[in-house]
Amino acid sequence: MSDRPDIFTVGELRASGHVHKDLRREIRDNLLAALSAGRDPWPGMFGFSRTVLPQLERALLAGHDVVLLGERGQGKTRLLRTLAGLLDEWSPVIEDSELNEHPYEPITEHSRALVLTEGDRLRVAWRHRSERYVEKLATPDTSVADLIGDVDPMRVAEGRRLGDPETIHYGLVPRSNRGIIAINELPDLAERIQVSMLNVMEERDIQIRGYVLRLPLDVLVVASANPEDYTNRGRIITPLRDRFGAEIRTHYPIELDDEIAVIRQEGHLVAGVPPVILEILARYTRALRQSPAVNQTSGVSARFGIAGAETVAAAALRRASVRGEDEAVARIIDLDAAVEVLAGKIEFESGEEGREQDILDHLLRVATAEAERAHFHGIDMGPLVAALDGRTSVTTGELVTAREFLENLPALNGSRLYDQITERLGATSDGQRAAAVELALEGLYLARRISKESDDETTIYG
Numbered sequence: 001m002s003d004r005p006d007i008f009t010v011g012e013l014r015a016s017g018h019v020h021k022d023l024r025r026e027i028r029d030n031l032l033a034a035l036s037a038g039r040d041p042w043p044g045m046f047g048f049s050r051t052v053l054p055q056l057e058r059a060l061l062a063g064h065d066v067v068l069l070g071e072r073g074q075g076k077t078r079l080l081r082t083l084a085g086l087l088d089e090w091s092p093v094i095e096d097s098e099l100n101e102h103p104y105e106p107i108t109e110h111s112r113a114l115v116l117t118e119g120d121r122l123r124v125a126w127r128h129r130s131e132r133y134v135e136k137l138a139t140p141d142t143s144v145a146d147l148i149g150d151v152d153p154m155r156v157a158e159g160r161r162l163g164d165p166e167t168i169h170y171g172l173v174p175r176s177n178r179g180i181i182a183i184n185e186l187p188d189l190a191e192r193i194q195v196s197m198l199n200v201m202e203e204r205d206i207q208i209r210g211y212v213l214r215l216p217l218d219v220l221v222v223a224s225a226n227p228e229d230y231t232n233r234g235r236i237i238t239p240l241r242d243r244f245g246a247e248i249r250t251h252y253p254i255e256l257d258d259e260i261a262v263i264r265q266e267g268h269l270v271a272g273v274p275p276v277i278l279e280i281l282a283r284y285t286r287a288l289r290q291s292p293a294v295n296q297t298s299g300v301s302a303r304f305g306i307a308g309a310e311t312v313a314a315a316a317l318r319r320a321s322v323r324g325e326d327e328a329v330a331r332i333i334d335l336d337a338a339v340e341v342l343a344g345k346i347e348f349e350s351g352e353e354g355r356e357q358d359i360l361d362h363l364l365r366v367a368t369a370e371a372e373r374a375h376f377h378g379i380d381m382g383p384l385v386a387a388l389d390g391r392t393s394v395t396t397g398e399l400v401t402a403r404e405f406l407e408n409l410p411a412l413n414g415s416r417l418y419d420q421i422t423e424r425l426g427a428t429s430d431g432q433r434a435a436a437v438e439l440a441l442e443g444l445y446l447a448r449r450i451s452k453e454s455d456d457e458t459t460i461y462g
Contacts, residue, residue, distance in 0.1 A: 004126050005090055010103045011120030013092055020104045023178055023218045024063035027086045031060055034086075042082050045075065046261045047253035052079070055248045060086070064245025065201055065221040067186065067236070073301020074250040075262070076224040077135075080182045083222065084133035091132065091178065095123035098170060099177040099215070100132075107177075107215050132179030136172055138188040144196045147171045148206050173200050178218050186223040187235050194240045197221070201243040252289060252302065256282055262302050267309040271316040271328035274435045276371055276425055280335065281308040283367035288346060293359045295347040304345050308338040315398060316431075323401045329431025332368070332438040333396050333459060339364055365446055372443030375424050381440065383415040385449050393462030394441060400458070402434035409437065 007013050021029065034041040035057070042053055056079070059066050068076045093100045094111050103124050106112045115122055136147070144150070149171040173181055183189070200206060201221055223244070225236060241247070253259040259282040260275075267273075285305040288294050312334040320328035339360050348356050387410035388394065396405050412418065418437060425436040441461045445452040453460045 001128070002089055004128075005092075007092070007126075008124055009120060010115075010118075010122040010124060013103060013124055014120070018092065020102050023180075023220055024060075026088055027083075027220070028061055028063065030086045030088070031057060041086060042079070043085070044265060045079055045082065046265070047255060047258035048075070048079070048250070051254075052248060052250055055246070059246035059248065062245060065243065066246045066248060067223045067225060067241070067244045068248050068250055069225055069227050070250030071226060071252075071297075071299030071301075073299060073303045074252055075302065076250055077182075077184055079250070080184075080222050080224060081133065081135070083180055083182075083220075084129050087129040087132050087179070089129050090126045091129070092124045093127055093178070095125040097125075099174055099217075100127065100179065102178065107217075132176075133182070134172055134176045134179060135182045135184065138183050138185045140188060140190060142189055142193055144193060145169070145171060147173050147193065148196050148200070149174060173197070173219060173221075174206055174215065174217060176219050177215075180220045180222060183221070183223040186225045191237050194237045198239055198243065201240070252299070256286070259286060259302075259305065263305045263309050266302070266306045267313075269309060269313040271313040271320065271330060272429075272431060273309055273313050273316075273330045274425065274427070274432050276375060276439060277312060277330050277332070277335070277435065278305075278309055279374075280332075280364075280367050280371045281305045281312075281338070283370050284308070284364055287363040287367050291359065291363060293349055293352045293355070295349055298347040300346065304342060307345065308335075308342055311338040311341055319399055319401070323399060325401050325403075325431075327402075327429055327431050329402065329429065329435060331396070331402070331431070331435040332442050333398055333400075335364060335368070337398065368439070368442055369446045372439055372446070376421065376440060376443060379417070379420050379424070381417070381444055381449070383412045383417050384410075384440065385444060387412055388450050388462050390462070393460050395458055395460050396434075396438060396441075397458035402430040405434045406430060406437070 005016075007016055031041055041057075042048070045053065056066065068079065070076050092103055094103050094106060094114065097106075097108075097111055099108060101107055101111050103115075103122060106115050136142075149168050151168060186194075200217065200219070206215060206217070221244075253262060256279070260278050263278050263282060282305055285300060285302070285308075288300045288304070289296065294300060312330040313328075315334040315337040316328040316330040319325065343356060343360055346356075346360070348359070352359065392410045394405075394409060409418065418433075421440050422433045422436045425432070425439075427433045427436045441450070442452075444450045445461060450461055453462075
């Protein structure tokens with residue numbers, strides 16, 4: 001963050017050469033500057049570069065209000081929050097202005113009177129771009145007063161006449177003047193509340209209890225919503241939907257690498273999680289989205305993979321704490337812990353009652369097998385299969401340390417198989433090597449080349 005400008009009066013502001021821009025021009029100029037310089041205006045957004053982002057950029061360049069439509073966990077809110085990065089870092093306002101008015105263009109009677117009496121001595125304050133983005137989660141109990149405003153009875157009691165504009169307590173929309181207001185889950189607003197937004201978005205004035213205040217609000221309204229065929233809680237009324245200049249559909253990541261990048265970026269991991277574990281979770285999430293047994297109208301949120309990564313990391317940390325490992329690293333065995341706690345995030349089709357756990361387990365096996373084939377293709381696993389000859393087995397489990405697991409692996413009579421496995425995954429530490437070999441063993445089991453027996457604490461390959 002750069003330092004706040006050292007300017008305190010309108011006279012100093014004019015002397016500095018400051019030029020006032022309306023909000024849409026400010027966003028347009030900053031977006032064009034970023035695109036011309038090859039700078040990414042949408043940091044941290046993965047999978048939208050060829051689909052959603054070009055549409056959003058065109059909408060902003062056109063000066064349109066925007067609504068994003070998409071299922072849960074597609075990054076709608078995160079995308080809306082990046083819009084604040086297109087605002088000027090610091091913006092001047094009339095000091096103590098309730099509606100963040102620009103010193104050159106006051107819009108309330110009180111501020112216009114101040115400009116006339118103070119002249120160049122009018123005090124100027126500065127707002128950071130982060131203060132110019134306001135977010136409201138729409139709920140059924142949201143009122144017109146919350147969004148637009150209402151008469152303040154305390155100000156009337158002080159002796160002001162009822163028609164005086166100073167008796168009005170402004171809501172979130174007017175207070176977002178010269179900024180962006182984002183309304184999440186817009187259909188959850190009651191229809192009468194949505195009606196109150198019509199004038200704001202078309203005529204840019206506000207109506208409060210019969211008052212028509214011709215305040216030329218300079219505000220960009222953006223919103224998010226689930227598609228109408230998903231949400232049963234409400235809808236966007238047709239007149240309001242018509243006032244949004246752009247309606248943009250979001251989607252889940254199309255490419256596997258983008259899915260992994262989202263999990264890596266958003267997950268707060270308390271232990272090491274090898275990239276192959278993140279890949280399996282990403283493949284698992286994508287498999288669920290393609291399964292006919294899962295209700296796809298409700299979607300499988302990106303939060304599913306994120307929560308899975310956090311859970312396997314927590315399982316690794318627990319093992320390291322209980323068994324005294326120097327380094328906590330997640331392994332294949334920890335994926336089972338993730339499945340157990342994530343089942344509630346998935347909505348299954350009504351005909352799948354009683355089969356939910358079987359479906360989750362099956363799709364995890366599919367994702368694991370795909371990752372194993374992708375990384376170990378071309379490696380001859382024959383020496384390891386031969387070593388597990390019925391008398392020799394390998395034991396792992398949620399409380400088996402990486403060192404114990406590696407020390408109990410069967411000797412392979414001079415074969416470099418273990419080295420090949422770990423090199424393919426770039427494993428360097430004991431935890432990473434154990435994760436790599438566990439993946440190879442699980443892949444052999446899924447290919448029906450070896451057997452596996454599991455109970456609550458241990459898994460035996462043999």
